[in-house]
Amino acid sequence: MTTLPRITPAATPRSVSAAAACGGGPGSDTPRPSGHGSQCGATTSYGPYPPPELTSTWNHMKFPGRVNPLAPPPPRRRINNSWETTPQHWHNEKRKLMMQQREHERYHSAWAKPFYGPPADKEAYRRHYREVLKQQMSDRDLKLRNDFQVKVKESEAAVEYDRQCKMKDFQDFVKKFTYLKNFRDDNKMFMEKAWARDRHSKIMTDRYDREVMRYNPINWSGTLS
Template sequence: SNSTKSHIPRLNPLHPPLVPKRTVSLETPAVHHHNHQRTLIMQRREHYRYHQVWRKPFYGTGSEREEYRKELREQLQRQIEEKCVTLKLQLAGKVKEAEHLQEVDRLALSSEREQRMQHSKAMTAYRDENKKLMEQSWRDRALTRSQEVLKERELLRLNPINWSGTLK
């Protein structure tokens, strides 16, 4: 256990330790062997670490397996709760959005109604003004016509068509 925990240094084959000077031939079997052993130890350690995860739930004692299952259940419950919370938040957001849209619609409808009322008021005022003007023009026309009739009568009286009095 202690050898697996301790750090094994990697050796440089070109500068092996305990050699006073670099040799002419670059054969360094001891250093290469050391590095090879180091890789093997590290591979074993990694393999052990990877497979230790599955040892307890399948081959452990009953209590260990129960502990593992309990942990799984707790994780699943946490995930379910988180999902519920996110769904609730999404739902609340949708509700707020719907309320906002309803408010916008209501405001649009009320402004539309207001515009319609103003338009109808303006149209009635326009109609009344037109009616007054038309009635005034009718009165003026009737007055001028009556004046013309009076003038023609006066002219006929003063200068009759049959002034010699032969037509009777």
């Protein structure tokens, strides 16, 4: 018989806390990494409040897995909406209420420690806020340095762009000046050649007229004075 793929997992996966993921969680022998520059330190400082070390309960309760209301009872058959019954929904509802109660107790248990807890819990509360403040100061200093470096790069880019624009304007001015100078010199040379050609033409014309007057004078008898 062909079985259909599972619609929902047999149990809802539980989220792993930042302390358990980085080490040093409740019941764990793994040491927590020190320093504010590590990723785990940033996750611990900026994770959901309250952190594990300030709560009285943290993932100590075991919850039953979520059941699929449409899953048929054994022997398994084809999934059908007729298998949906009240006990499955009530099971999921109780599981949801238990998880909400645990989260509510975990969140509000941290507020009583700095006022009514033992000195060790009060010191842990103050130490947590000191670490968060140090992390925020370190992050702010890093952000300011990064912003300053970005502004320096922007200023250098702007100065370089301004220098390139000035150099381009100077080159364009030199190119225009050279073009106009060559244009002026060519016009002057052309005019000088035209004037020289006109002078030479006039000289040759006058010489021709004198030669003509010499060999073929107008007043042969010399009576005209």
